[in-house]
Amino acid sequence: MKRTHHCAQLRASDEGKTVVLFGWVSSYRDHGGCVFIDLRDREGVTQLVFDPELAGHGDQPRATHDLARALRSEWVVAVQGVVKGRGANKNSRLPTGEIEVHGFELFVFNKSETPPFEIADSIDTSEEKRLQYRYLDLRRAPLQRTLRVRHRIHQITRRYFDDNGFLELETPVMVKYTPGGARNFLVPSRMNAGKFYALAESPQLFKQLYMVAGFDKYFQIVKCFRDEDLRLDRQPEFTQIDVEMSFVNQDDVFRVMEGLVFGIWKEVLGVDLKELYPSGRFPQMPFDESMAKYGNDKPDVRFDLPHVDITRVVVDHGGGGVPFWKTIADKLSAGDAHRDAVTDIVKALRVPAELAGKMSRAEIEKLEEFVKGMGAKGLARAKVDAEGNWVQSPLAKMITPELRLAINARVEARDGDLVLFQFGRESVVQTVMANLRIHLAKKLGLIPDSGHGGKWKFLWVVNPPLFEYDDERKTWVAAHHAFTRPHDDCIDRLEKDPGKVLCWRYDLVLNGFEIGGGSIRLHDPAVQAKVFRTLGISDEDARSKFGFLLDALKYGAPPHGGIAIGMDRLSMLLSGSESLRDVIPFPKTQRGTDLMTDAPNVVSPEQLAELKIRVVEPPAGA
RNA sequence: GGGGUGGUAGUUAAGUUGGUUAUAACGCCGGCCUGUCACGCCGGAGGCCGCGGGUUCGAGUCCCGUCCACCCCGCCA
Numbered sequence: 034m035k036r037t038h039h040c041a042q043l044r045a046s047d048e049g050k051t052v053v054l055f056g057w058v059s060s061y062r063d064h065g066g067c068v069f070i071d072l073r074d075r076e077g078v079t080q081l082v083f084d085p086e087l088a089g090h091g092d093q094p095r096a097t098h099d100l101a102r103a104l105r106s107e108w109v110v111a112v113q114g115v116v117k118g119r120g121a122n123k124n125s126r127l128p129t130g131e132i133e134v135h136g137f138e139l140f141v142f143n144k145s146e147t148p149p150f151e152i153a154d155s156i157d158t159s160e161e162k163r164l165q166y167r168y169l170d171l172r173r174a175p176l177q178r179t180l181r182v183r184h185r186i187h188q189i190t191r192r193y194f195d196d197n198g199f200l201e202l203e204t205p206v207m208v209k210y211t212p213g214g215a216r217n218f219l220v221p222s223r224m225n226a227g228k229f230y231a232l233a234e235s236p237q238l239f240k241q242l243y244m245v246a247g248f249d250k251y252f253q254i255v256k257c258f259r260d261e262d263l264r265l266d267r268q269p270e271f272t273q274i275d276v277e278m279s280f281v282n283q284d285d286v287f288r289v290m291e292g293l294v295f296g297i298w299k300e301v302l303g304v305d306l307k308e309l310y311p312s313g314r315f316p317q318m319p320f321d322e323s324m325a326k327y328g329n330d331k332p333d334v335r336f337d338l339p340h341v342d343i344t345r346v347v348v349d350h351g352g353g354g355v356p357f358w359k360t361i362a363d364k365l366s367a368g369d370a371h372r373d374a375v376t377d378i379v380k381a382l383r384v385p386a387e388l389a390g391k392m393s394r395a396e397i398e399k400l401e402e403f404v405k406g407m408g409a410k411g412l413a414r415a416k417v418d419a420e421g422n423w424v425q426s427p428l429a430k431m432i433t434p435e436l437r438l439a440i441n442a443r444v445e446a447r448d449g450d451l452v453l454f455q456f457g458r459e460s461v462v463q464t465v466m467a468n469l470r471i472h473l474a475k476k477l478g479l480i481p482d483s484g485h486g487g488k489w490k491f492l493w494v495v496n497p498p499l500f501e502y503d504d505e506r507k508t509w510v511a512a513h514h515a516f517t518r519p520h521d522d523c524i525d526r527l528e529k530d531p532g533k534v535l536c537w538r539y540d541l542v543l544n545g546f547e548i549g550g551g552s553i554r555l556h557d558p559a560v561q562a563k564v565f566r567t568l569g570i571s572d573e574d575a576r577s578k579f580g581f582l583l584d585a586l587k588y589g590a591p592p593h594g595g596i597a598i599g600m601d602r603l604s605m606l607l608s609g610s611e612s613l614r615d616v617i618p619f620p621k622t623q624r625g626t627d628l629m630t631d632a633p634n635v636v637s638p639e640q641l642a643e644l645k646i647r648v649v650e651p652p653a654g655a
Numbered sequence: 656g657g658g659g660u661g662g663u664a665g666u667u668a669a670g671u672u673g674g675u676u677a678u679a680a681c682g683c684c685g686g687c688c689u690g691u692c693a694c695g696c697c698g699g700a701g702g703c704c705g706c707g708g709g710u711u712c713g714a715g716u717c718c719c720g721u722c723c724a725c726c727c728c729g730c731c732a
Contacts (some may be wrong), residue, residue, distance in 0.1 A: 062695095064691065119690090130692090
């Protein structure tokens, strides 16, 4: 038998045809007389009927009917039959619902054990079980759809870049370890005992070498590997749309990527982003503004609830009678509030009365548990009444009326508003407040718990600082990487005031997720030397770490820059999936294991001996 | 490394103050049923209560440890 149609293909116009379908038994309903089978393949479902009285095929239908009664879920079968209209019995929920196939010949390719969960659109099964039987999970329609979306994105991406003169070029996966950035997975070299390759965390250096080599416009859909702890939106191996261009500025990069994203949304979702962004451009927000208003560099601007930094007001009032705030005020007014020291800040978040009214006092108190889980010591709060008094607030008794009114004015508090405060170490305050803002938005129904909720808020976050101060090591470190080009008007600050040096780095943010990031690269050896000096990297250090790139940049490197888009996150947001694991065919658990194959695993002593590797602490149970 | 949630039948869950034989739904097996499409009806099987220890006359339930999954912080230039 040769397949003639797939399971989503037949319509009323096919009535009378003799067809052959292949597929999986999705469900069976045995009525003693007729047996109904829903036959499923990757395209859809068609109802089969096995009627012992089917005319015109001799005794065959009776034998086939007996065989059909034995069919069970997920058996793989071939059926030959006649397409018949269903008349009044049609099923409007199925695209093929107006017909059914009356089978007179049936062949079982393979039986199936009873699957551990139903192969249905919506199942109530733990993710653990789904990952263990991933090949069955992938048989379900939602995952089939998601992987098709990924396929479409791949095809659109390749066509887009090809049309725009980009070359798809490969880079090595097994590379030399370079320090800094994400932790690498290491691969031992059998032929060079005691030495290791690193799995590339990104093709960064190689794509820059392509620019030096004159390829001008490069792209690649490429796997990257990072040995860091996992999250909802982080897997140890993931896919990037990696791009690099010569002779471009930041805006050129933005235009290219905006074109790609508009194209993907149009073709995959049928959404015309021009209706939301008529200029064809995504808005841009300075890094500093993002940190001030949202506490991180990937703001979800589908809703408002901005933070207000009230550090200045608190300092001006000497802490306003609040002991913790006085400590901060004393410290900052003493003049050590530089970026090169641990800084304390005070932030407020005003929940407008109409939203605050939705939360009970108990719910508001539960917020404190939430922030404590993130390292906060507590959550100061105040309800503001019509006279501007603070009620239900531990601060109310201590705070001076002057500071209270100054804060009310600063956060524009009105009757019934709830104001939440965080103060202390800047990094903690920012993290806590950023997460609190999202948490509140979900609790208050401003955004759904997961998914886009029909809103697409894109944003370029631009002009971040080139350096960050590392409190523990007491040194400046590169915020992105050491080859990011600083703004020209910042170059004289490289040595005097490194914290104030802004650079040509950018992140593309969608609904609170960083879906891509990149930079214009530093190709001027003189400026590069100054950057290394600020980072405390000696000439010898630089040579041993990045020698091949520094050498390459000496041989006529064009100005260049690029970006990488997280394919998995893009797919996740586009498909409204709850986690990266739903858009990656074979994902890892939070501990980086594969529940299906049981990777990673121990290897034999012989394999280790060949690699000259001795395991110091054998894993438990090994 | 830290904080939180969960783990009971194939699956998802309930399980009271520690007390007789650990429930239910779906699934599975057998039987009946000619129009179902969440088919229906009758009957049946199915348990290492994650694992180890402790308290107790007695532990799914209380205590300690541990493993696994998920969410978050740290980490991820």
